Amino acid sequence: MPAVCVLGPVEIVSSGAPVSLGRLEKSLVANLAAHANRVVSVDRLIEGLWDEHPPTSARNRIQALVSSLRRALDDRAVVVTHSTGYLLRIDDAGYDAAQFETQVRLGRAAAERGAHADASALFEAALALWRGPAFDGVDSALVRGEATRLTELRRTALAEWASARLACGDQQAVVTELAGLVAADPLHERLRGLLMVALHRAGRKADALHVYAEGAAVLADQFGLDPGTELQRLRQLVLVDDPEVLGPAPATPSAGPTPAQLPAAVGGFVGRxxxxxxxxxxxxxxxxxxxxxxxxxxxxxxxxxxxxxxxxxxxxxxxxxxxxxxxxxxxxxxxxxxxxxxxxxxxxxxxxxxxxxxxxxxxxxxxxxxxxxxxxxxxxxxxxxxxxxxxxxxxxxxxxxxxxxxxxxxxxxxxxxxxxxxxxxLDLFSHGDARQLLAQRIGSDRVAAEPAAIDTLITHCARLPLALAIVAARAAMHPSAALDRLADHMRQAGSDLDQLDGGDASTDVRAVFSWSLGAVSDQAAGLFTLLGLHPGPDIAENAAASLAGVPAARVRAMLHELARAHLVVEVGPGRYGHHDLLRAYARELSDTRLRVAERELASRRMLDHYLHTAHTAALLLAPHRDPLTLPEPATHVTQDQVTGREQAMRWFDNEHRVLLALIDLAAEQGGIEEYAWRLAWSLGDFFDWQGHWQDWARTQRAAQRSATRIGDLAGLAQSHRGLGRSYIRLGDLGEAEAALAASLRCFDELGDPSGQAHVHLDLSWLHDTQQAYAEAAQHAEQALALYRAIGNTHKEAHSLASVGWSWARQGDHERSRRYLVDALALHQRNGDQHGEASASESLGYAHHHLGQHDEAVRHYAHALDLCQSLGDRYGQTVILDRLGDVHHEAGNLDAARDAWKRAADLLDELGNDESVRVREKLSSMV
Structure with missing residues (x-):
């Protein structure tokens, strides 16, 4: 469902992108959103859109605007027609103003129970939703009151956030923030008072008193008034160092990570x-x-x-x-x-x-x-x-x-x-700085000995630092060579590198690159040219070996030679990248120096390296997936050796960016389209489990385009399915349903019952997410029948569990229990511990709702043991939360408290905000 955003410029976001709205459409959205989930009469909407000067066709214009808005959203359910007007239907999760108020309310509750760190985080999350003034760009009587109310609530939330941080003893961080807030709102006495307290606690008593005096002067100048009673009281407390304003000790710095992502310091930096x-x-x-x-x-x-x-x-x-x-x-x-x-x-x-x-x-x-x-x-x-x-x-x-x-x-x-x-x-080097750089890199004596040659090199490098660095690297590699010979070579070389922008460095950068390339071995130069076929941003040794069609040991020596010549940079152990100009040059060479057949063969070796390694890694992550039927890799392809689930995850993490670029390349370049959908298929579980859902959708759309262009029905079936699953994760359920329906049609046409069953199981998940539990059960049962027919006992167990869960969601817990018992037994026979834990947890849920508390506890305990042995920490939190519910309902309050506390503590360790909900259960028991 689209999200409505009013805490800043009014906009609607659908599928992660703003919907294009005209001025009147935006005004209509604002006027309806100001009264979300309530009917706004047509007369009031006309007043809101046109004030006192509506057009004679205003009612027809309103109808047309509503129709246009529905088309833009592709969802008639968002704007609902009533007999007297229209209603904007939206839940709290899709309305930033409602999210803001919820977070503020939770922050206040946390502050009241003394959980000041939690309160601070909740207030910060609330304030982060603001992108500008409320309902920015829309001004009408219908909107104005709501905008004022939200703005005032934001001012209050800012003060409450500062109070929470001060209660944590974090006055140093608060001082900077409050100083800006007070400067922006000098008449807000509560913020001014909090700034005084923060300064005093930070040991800046004089500054605290100055803040008071500054506020008093503003009030006197503008209104002839004195500060309020509370502000005057705070001033007196600061004067006498009253314990009330000294507060807790400063906060201990958190033990969280301190990022240090800067690249290595630049050696031999000169000038500037x-x-x-x-x-x-x-x-x-x-x-x-x-x-x-x-x-x-x-x-x-x-x-x-x-x-x-x-x-x-x-x-x-x-x-x-x-x-x-x-x-x-x-x-x-x-x-x-x-x-x-x-x-x-x-x-x-x-x-x-x-x-x-x-x-x-x-x-x-x-x-x-x-x-x-x-x-x-x-x-x-x-x-x-x-x-x-x-x-x-x-x-x-x-x-x-x-x-x-x-x-x-x-x-x-x-x-x-x-x-x-x-x-x-930043301009080009001065001649003196250019000379200094060369002196640092190749020695001041050598530079002093051949001043004319140095001048020539500087001129042909256009005083461009990158070009000078490459010249210096070449000269340093041959310390006995005369510099005037290098200068002569530069005089005879070609012209500008086309990719240089603006023309203000219009000299021989391409010549510098070509000359540097000529100084390395033919094998290394050939590898550099082939690297132009790789999309970047970097390449590992085995991928480079496949691209060149040589053993890894040989390509490693070539890469080291190119790195010494500054033609590649080792960006990590065994990984190499280009400066962007050098990558452009390599691409230029691959287009002009390689024959078409050479380019095609090298590209296929490179793609086979990634595809076959990715496919192996994908099956290590999810061993029960139906493997793809891949053609044999081209000769001289070196695969990465990926042998376990952890190593597979690490490989995908290292190659994530490269694989994205390769899928885009394969989707757009003729003759290699089949790689796009196969690589996208291999990445599915990695993207899903790591939360890279936008990347998942992006790659599946590219796969879909490429499979459509070449008429690959299997590729279309897989890419539609992957796209549907990614859309479920992104919450775009309408698009998900359309994609899965298209996938099912493709698998039907292919006569692939396994694929059909997979999609039915996905549709069950989709309908469960939509709370359409009867439909979820129907699709799970269709999947179950298909899996039984083809003898896939692993997926049969998962479908049994899905059917059982669907009946539990419909309230038929006895029927749910029967399916789940069968699912559990089958998971145990298959040796699928993840499935066994999931079925045991669902059985615990069913027994709980049947009032069979002892059985529920037994199943939850078994599921918890399995999750602990598997290292599934989030799964443990879900089970502990539900286990606490069972104990609480059975009157075992100590056991409930223990389970909820363990769940909340583990959620905190995972950094999951669900801990707030669980701790609310704990606080309700006090």
């Missing part, structure tokens, strides 16, 4: 004195700012933006004790695979060890979660190689303690104009 001074000034002003600080380093490719950013970031890392985040956004990558903000955010959240199931699905919620996580922290965020402001904005923290350093080939003027970013333009 003016730019470093400008960045130092940005840092100085940052310490006095009440807002997040952003600096943008911009310049032509190869000019040294990353080197400057990383060098300065290392030099100031000590100012950011809560960590340093880094991501290469690859905004100008020649493969076109720029990093999406969701991918970058996921990397940042992983750095803080956020559990995957806590990470929201859509981008707006991820941004709010990220900003809440950084609230009160001092973190340096380096966003390298950004393409545009749309790629950067979601990655900006909200905390004034954070500083963001962006590098980009473009000036990002929108970021400078709107966010107040500080521009740091």
């Amino acid at each position: 004195g003016g730019e470093l001074e400008r960045l130092d000034a940005v840092l100085f002003n940052h310490h006095r700012s009440a807002a997040v600080t952003v600096a943008v380093i911009s310049g032509t490719p190869g000019v040294g933006k990353t080197a400057l950013a990383v060098h300065w970031a290392h030099s100031v890392a000590g100012h950011f004790p809560d960590g340093q985040l880094y991501v290469n956004l690859r905004g100008f990558d020649s493969s076109g695979s720029a990093v999406h903000p969701t991918e970058a955010l996921r990397g940042f959240l992983d750095a803080f060890e956020v559990a995957p199931h806590r990470i929201p699905v859509d981008l707006a919620a991820q941004v709010g979660f990220y900003r809440s996580l950084l609230a009160g922290r001092r973190v340096l965020v380096v966003l390298d190689n950004a393409r545009d402001i749309e790629q950067v904005r979601p990655l900006l923290p909200g905390s004034p303690g954070c500083l963001v350093l962006v590098s980009s080939r473009t000036q990002l003027t929108g970021l400078i104009a709107v966010e107040g970013a500080h521009p740091v333009p």
